[in-house]
Amino acid sequence: MNILRWGLGRVGAAALVAWVVTTVVFFALRIAGGDPTEAILGGPGSQAGEEAVAQARADYGLDKPLVVQYLVQMQRIVTLQLGDSYARKTPVAELVGAQLGSTMLLAVCALVLAWVIALTLATVATRAHGLAGRAVAATIQAGEVVATVVPHFWLGAVLILVFSSSLGWFPATSVGAAPAGLVLPVVTLAIPTAGFLGQVMRDGLAEAAASPFATTARARGASESRILWRHSLRHAALPAISLSGWSFGSLLSGAVVVESLFGRPGMGRLLLDATNARDVPVVVAVVLVVAVAYTVVMTVADGVERLVDPRPRGSARATDRPENRPTDSGTGSGARSSTDAPAEQSPRTEKAIV
């Protein structure tokens, strides 16, 4: 019953996201974005005659009142007919569908790699002892800060320079699922995310090591590695899991840059080209798909978090976060996990501010 309610809440949240996003995009583009007929007739500076303009306006329904156009757009989205691209004259659904797999593959691979790196670094930093250990831990900490802020476009260029131009290990261009071409784009995307997740995990491990359950386990005679693997890691993974949903969103941001840098076809390239051409239907469709993908990943992250966290919801968690009780955030479940995400900043700051 609980699961059903949670699932329905998630679907509702996704629908709400889709509706708000398309509405905002539609009106923003129409009110501030100038005349879309320009984009239809070959982009800015087109020399189309008045007849062609009138014809295009009629073809795309642009001669109707704005509200009617909006309702038509909504009806199309509900029936999954996203219309034709202004610039390419092909159905938007086809364009987006052709690129979706490539970008999702990139983002999912990057998220997995980021987790592997973050887990490794966090456990190494936590287990390091003595003077050398402290130096290792400090290096990892500094590395994480740099990794978190390094821009994708520059990191990718440096990786191309080292591993493609100088060493010749991997190609500098990437298409589809060819493993060799996928390496550099995935690493480029994964490093900043790994830095971010690593910090969250390290904080979680430190917190867990000082918590009563670790003391209890130690008092029972459990070894430090048993405490780490059986108790602390599970505790530390929770915030990292819930932040993974948010990280996935930032990976999609990064995909725009990485796809452009590596000449890799995908949603990011599509969005960038459509942005340049002011191709409204394509921009709307890509943003919509990104928003839905984000919600799906958030839902998965929330589900995994429930599996990893044995504590019943509403008791242990609610006392953890008095502000986050469902009654406090309107309809509840939809807003919950997203309140864990940082506002483009590190979880550290967030913590510091409490």
Add this chain to the structure above:
Amino acid sequence: MTALTTGPALSPVTGRRWSLGIAGAVALAAVLLMVVAAAWPALLAPGDPDAIDPRAAFTAPGPGHWFGTDESGRDVFTRVIHGTRQSLGIGAAATAIGVSIGLAIGMLAGLGPRILDSALSRVIEVLFSLPSLVLALLLVAVMGTGVTPTLVAVGLATAPGYARILRSQVRSVASSAYVEAARLEGQPALRVFGRHIAPNALWPLVAIATLGVGQAIVWVAALSFLGLGALPPSPEWGAMVNGGRVYLVRAWWLTLAPGLAITLTAAALTVLGRRLGRVVQA
């Protein structure tokens, strides 16, 4: 586990310990150096960033040209230093836009009636669910390309994040014991807001905005790199990386130097922001 959005504000503004630590002090020094570079670039790099010298094109880094020269023989070090003003200024302006809007919405949601709060919270959450660069691209598609549109786009794209933080901050301060005590003393609402809620809710902004400038510099540079913001002749860092990309193999320093400037600036601002956050917390 604890996120910013959750904790109750425990104590009002009282004495703070102004200790940044070694990392914080280094970061502060780096940021001050960048401010100097932005304000008086000629102090650090006396040359002309646009001076062309075709015979010296593609000189590798070395004495005379620390970061080498570009395809027209312009000194890359001079250009990076002179680009500081634009990159730092754009980052700060974008953050100012984001924080102002976030502040207005966050305050409204945090202190307004319940209906307004839940409506605004919903919208904030939805906009927050869009990746920043995707949201920024969307806004660029609406406003067109150029420095000002990208600056505004990054500002608007970061606003939902600030609004979320401020809303929860304002809410937790407003429901704290000391605010309640002030209310029960019979202090007028405006005075409670001005003396107790605003200072305590806004203090953390110093730290958040510092971090935000670092992040905004990276976003704006990314848009310039994509060819949507500042364009190549300008010494803006993202545009410089974009311009150097063509010569990546022949002259790696064209890409390396401005990217290093972006990364170090963002790292310094991030470390400083975190340390400030701890000072605020103390």
